[in-house]
Amino acid sequence: MAGSSLVTMQNITKAYPGVLANDAVHFDIGHGEIHALLGENGAGKSTLVKVLYGLLQPDSGSVTWQGQAVKLSSPSVARSLGIAMVFQHFSLFESLTVVENIAMGMAVPATDNLRKRIIEVSNRYGLPLEPNRDVFTLSVGERQRIEIIRCLLQNPKLLIMDEPTSVLTPQEVQDLFVTLKRLASEGVSILYISHKLDEIRELCDAATILRGGKNVATANPKEESAQSLAALMIGEDIQPAIRTNQVKLGEPLLALNQLTITSKSVQNMSLRDINLKVHAGEIVGIAGVAGNGQDELLSAIAGETRSSGEMIWLKGEFVSYWSVGSRRQAGLCAVPEERLGHAAVPSMSLSENAFLTGFHRQKLRTAGLVSAGRCKKAANAVIDEFDVQCHGPHSAASSLSGGNLQKFVVGREILQAPDVLVVSQPTWGVDAGAAAAIHKALQGLAKNGAAVLVISQDLDELIAITDRIGALCAGRLSKLYATTDVDAQQVGQLMGGTHSLEVVA
Amino acid sequence: MIHLQRRANPSKLMGYLAPFIALLLTLAAGFFLFLMLGVPVGEAFRAYFIDPISDSYGLAELGVKAAPLIMIAVALSLGFRAGVWNIGAEGQFILGGICGGAVALYFYEVEAAYVLPLMCLAGIAGGMLWAAIPALLRTTVNANEILTSLMLTYVAALLLSFLVHGPLRDPDGFNFPESRLFHDAALLPSVVQGTRLHIGALVAIFITVMAWVLLSRTLLGFALRVNGTAPRAAKHAGFGQAGLVWFSLLFTGAVAGLAGLFEVAGPIGQLNSTISPGYGFTAIIVAFLGRLHPVGVFFAGLVMALSYLGGESAQITLNMPLAVTGVFQGMLLFFLLAADVLINYRIVLGRERVA
Numbered sequence A: 001m002a003g004s005s006l007v008t009m010q011n012i013t014k015a016y017p018g019v020l021a022n023d024a025v026h027f028d029i030g031h032g033e034i035h036a037l038l039g040e041n042g043a044g045k046s047t048l049v050k051v052l053y054g055l056l057q058p059d060s061g062s063v064t065w066q067g068q069a070v071k072l073s074s075p076s077v078a079r080s081l082g083i084a085m086v087f088q089h090f091s092l093f094e095s096l097t098v099v100e101n102i103a104m105g106m107a108v109p110a111t112d113n114l115r116k117r118i119i120e121v122s123n124r125y126g127l128p129l130e131p132n133r134d135v136f137t138l139s140v141g142e143r144q145r146i147e148i149i150r151c152l153l154q155n156p157k158l159l160i161m162d163e164p165t166s167v168l169t170p171q172e173v174q175d176l177f178v179t180l181k182r183l184a185s186e187g188v189s190i191l192y193i194s195h196k197l198d199e200i201r202e203l204c205d206a207a208t209i210l211r212g213g214k215n216v217a218t219a220n221p222k223e224e225s226a227q228s229l230a231a232l233m234i235g236e237d238i239q240p241a242i243r244t245n246q247v248k249l250g251e252p253l254l255a256l257n258q259l260t261i262t263s264k265s266v267q268n269m270s271l272r273d274i275n276l277k278v279h280a281g282e283i284v285g286i287a288g289v290a291g292n293g294q295d296e297l298l299s300a301i302a303g304e305t306r307s308s309g310e311m312i313w314l315k316g317e318f319v320s321y322w323s324v325g326s327r328r329q330a331g332l333c334a335v336p337e338e339r340l341g342h343a344a345v346p347s348m349s350l351s352e353n354a355f356l357t358g359f360h361r362q363k364l365r366t367a368g369l370v371s372a373g374r375c376k377k378a379a380n381a382v383i384d385e386f387d388v389q390c391h392g393p394h395s396a397a398s399s400l401s402g403g404n405l406q407k408f409v410v411g412r413e414i415l416q417a418p419d420v421l422v423v424s425q426p427t428w429g430v431d432a433g434a435a436a437a438i439h440k441a442l443q444g445l446a447k448n449g450a451a452v453l454v455i456s457q458d459l460d461e462l463i464a465i466t467d468r469i470g471a472l473c474a475g476r477l478s479k480l481y482a483t484t485d486v487d488a489q490q491v492g493q494l495m496g497g498t499h500s501l502e503v504v505a
Numbered sequence B: 001m002i003h004l005q006r007r008a009n010p011s012k013l014m015g016y017l018a019p020f021i022a023l024l025l026t027l028a029a030g031f032f033l034f035l036m037l038g039v040p041v042g043e044a045f046r047a048y049f050i051d052p053i054s055d056s057y058g059l060a061e062l063g064v065k066a067a068p069l070i071m072i073a074v075a076l077s078l079g080f081r082a083g084v085w086n087i088g089a090e091g092q093f094i095l096g097g098i099c100g101g102a103v104a105l106y107f108y109e110v111e112a113a114y115v116l117p118l119m120c121l122a123g124i125a126g127g128m129l130w131a132a133i134p135a136l137l138r139t140t141v142n143a144n145e146i147l148t149s150l151m152l153t154y155v156a157a158l159l160l161s162f163l164v165h166g167p168l169r170d171p172d173g174f175n176f177p178e179s180r181l182f183h184d185a186a187l188l189p190s191v192v193q194g195t196r197l198h199i200g201a202l203v204a205i206f207i208t209v210m211a212w213v214l215l216s217r218t219l220l221g222f223a224l225r226v227n228g229t230a231p232r233a234a235k236h237a238g239f240g241q242a243g244l245v246w247f248s249l250l251f252t253g254a255v256a257g258l259a260g261l262f263e264v265a266g267p268i269g270q271l272n273s274t275i276s277p278g279y280g281f282t283a284i285i286v287a288f289l290g291r292l293h294p295v296g297v298f299f300a301g302l303v304m305a306l307s308y309l310g311g312e313s314a315q316i317t318l319n320m321p322l323a324v325t326g327v328f329q330g331m332l333l334f335f336l337l338a339a340d341v342l343i344n345y346r347i348v349l350g351r352e353r354v355a
Helices: A045-052 A075-081 A098-106 A112-124 A140-152 A170-185 A197-203 A226-234 A294-302 A324-329 A350-358 A372-385 A402-414 A432-447 A459-465 A488-495 B012-037 B041-053 B056-081 B089-106 B115-141 B145-165 B200-217 B219-229 B231-237 B241-268 B279-289 B294-318 B323-344
Strands: A005-016 A019-030 A034-039 A060-065 A068-070 A083-086 A158-162 A189-193 A206-211 A214-219 A252-261 A271-279 A283-287 A312-314 A332-335 A420-424 A451-455 A468-473 B002-006 B345-349
Touching: A005 A045, A019 A034, A019 A045, A019 A060, A019 A189, A019 A206, A034 A045, A034 A170, A034 A197, A034 A226, A045 A060, A045 A158, A045 A189, A075 A083, A083 A140, A098 A112, A098 A140, A112 A140, A140 A158, A140 A170, A170 A189, A170 A197, A170 A488, A197 A226, A206 A226, A214 A226, A226 A432, A252 A294, A252 A420, A252 A451, A271 A294, A271 A451, A283 A432, A283 A459, A283 A488, A294 A332, A294 A420, A294 A451, A324 A332, A324 B231, A332 A402, A350 A372, A350 A402, A350 B219, A350 B231, A372 A402, A402 A420, A402 A432, A420 A432, A432 A451, A432 A459, A451 A459, A459 A488, A468 A488, B012 B041, B012 B294, B012 B323, B041 B056, B041 B294, B056 B089, B056 B200, B056 B219, B056 B241, B056 B279, B056 B294, B089 B115, B089 B145, B089 B241, B089 B279, B115 B145, B115 B241, B145 B241, B200 B219, B200 B241, B200 B294, B219 B231, B219 B241, B231 B241, B241 B279, B279 B294, B279 B323, B294 B323, B323 B345
Parallel strands: A019 A214, A034 A189, A034 A206, A083 A158, A158 A189, A283 A451, A283 A468, A332 A420, A420 A451
Antiparallel strands: A005 A019, A005 A060, A060 A068, A206 A214, A252 A271, A252 A312, B002 B345
16 A cells, blocks of 8 residues: 655654653655554654644754655645644634634635535545534534544645544544545555554554654554554563452442532533442443543542532442542542643642642641651652652652653552542553553552542543443443443443443343 | 743743842833933932931831731732732721721720720721622622722722711811821830831731741642642642632731731821822732742832832932832832743744644
8 A cells, every 4th residue: 555655754853951852763654654653651752743743843854755855844834745633632613613613724714615625525534524513512523523624625645643532432433444544545644643552453554663762663563463562662561451350349338329410511511310339349430432521520529519418428428518628538539630730730849749639648747737758758659659750759740741640640549548549531641551550550459449430531441440331421321331241332332322231131 | 923932941040030130120220210300310229229228217117118018918929829819908908907097096095005906906807807808709709809809999998088087087187187196005116216117027027937837838828829820639639719718818808907007006196098108009019029939028028118218218309209119119010020921931033833
């Protein structure tokens, strides 16, 4: 499939203060090739892609486009050459329609002609989309289609996709792959960035693997196993988390009874009639596409939003009216999805962030005054135990890479030895090695008799580590099934709003 | 086109230096201002910055002016750290003066030791009452405290004006809008013989130290700081926002009220319609000039107090308008904010890039 080179990047070097993000990196993609860019967090993938899209200027190195040396001084230069990018985070106006959003992005008026072209492209590539729908009514998958169509309307020669499947259901992922393969067969090259090794093996023709800002390998993913790709990425073999099959179910520790919370704003999903029991020793997983009530569920359990009556039960008591602090003291810890600004204070040091949630359960004060020494010790414990890469407990939370901060905020709660841990997106944006470490820590916690509730959009993760699984859709929770009894497709159905599966025995 | 681009790593050092840079720029701009006004520059600077503090009386006066500024600004900085924008310290100051002053007038000619403490309590209560209104509105109907506290300042000023024109007017005062002069038992004793320096100076030092410890070492201070920078993280940690709003406003109200009482029971000695030369507003500048850090605020208060004295002195010796004080204070805040912008952003010339 792949022809001669479309673009070649040679000796790209880009330094930030204290970090060499790209160190003489080579990258080459052929016509009609689907090429994966692989690497841990901080391996230099984003930097390389930003150079390619004209968002960053390299310190040295050259870019050759169809045999011509080019200077990608801005994204508009890149776009004029035929490079388009679908970002991980969409920039759409919720209150406008699909066609209006696309018109905005291309700086053209929203005419009937544009509407026709949208329908044409959407039919041709199997991207069903109604141009006159308001964006706020669309699912995440549909929103992604807007971004893709916006790119395709510009007839790109190279399409860059940054973690496109992290927000999609398994069915949507399959649909996307069909589209991408179709595009490649028509000669469009695709640069595909993802953490999901199985997807890359299924989709990509070639893979460039970065580690610590350097090229470590170029591989054909179809000839590699997920294990061997991961080993190339992190430079060592990783032991994936293995489900311990003998779950000894203990007493229920956390129960939700008809939990219903009516949202006061349009941005929040209302929760309706959620019933759930989490027992000592088990990990329960809640799947679902983002925005279906995950944040609301976590904050209701943690106590950030209060519920009423007997909706939430913790270790023998109804805690619906309890504050966050009382629930923490009673043994319920939580890790919200948003790391910066919610789970951690960006401008504060790790020591201070250890105090942030730690003071309820750990003795971090002496005579009523915050003890800097104890906070530092607590932070150091997390840093050591979870291998958090940083300059030490005095580093500001915002100075850590996403994956390392994730390890810190998850580790901070685990080391508080909670009886019930609720964690949202535990390995979001975390590399394979760190994800395995976090999974093991969660399993260890459950093994020691804690009840663990994992809310995640990563289905593979849930299937790998949970004992029972269900899905949130539009604020309702499906029935829960033993994870060994269901497969990804079935959980996908639950994520899509099916309340219970008839086929499951 | 010119636009601002956020810096990846704003310099910490420049953050601390910014107040000094702003001060230097203010002096430089002042130099040109004096030059344009045709005033002998050397003399003007001398009159403004040196003469006022060249003797012990002048230094004491500096303390008299700095005490209320520092007290209010330190209290404000706690709230500002927490993201509670109380702009109405001026009104809380006036209410403290009114309530404390009313007690003094009620116990007119009563020679008793309890009069002054009672006045202090009344002053504190008055300031707290005035600050409680924006706190209540913010926590119940989510009304912006910037607007409510600011508007209440004008209500307070009119209330004071009404009282000194009416109910509290000196019966033997030839209809001047002033109260009686307070009786000796209702006046603050001077701390240093022969000067007007009163206990407020000591209270200012005490509050500075207390706020420093509170902010850096206590759970409450931690909660305030978290709430200011990352409100959602504060929620996650279980810090109730309503409580922090109440604390910030009531504490500032109490301190501003006490400062107001000190002013009427100290340098002024009666109630009249102009008991504050804008201390409550100037304290906002002081708080930012001091980087919202109690110790920084302390020194910023001294600088700002000097600008008041300098303005008066320049008015007397050089016939300059008193508005010069306001011009200097305004320039200082302007340069400080400009420096802050440049610390956090760089100026980029040229066509804007699409990110």
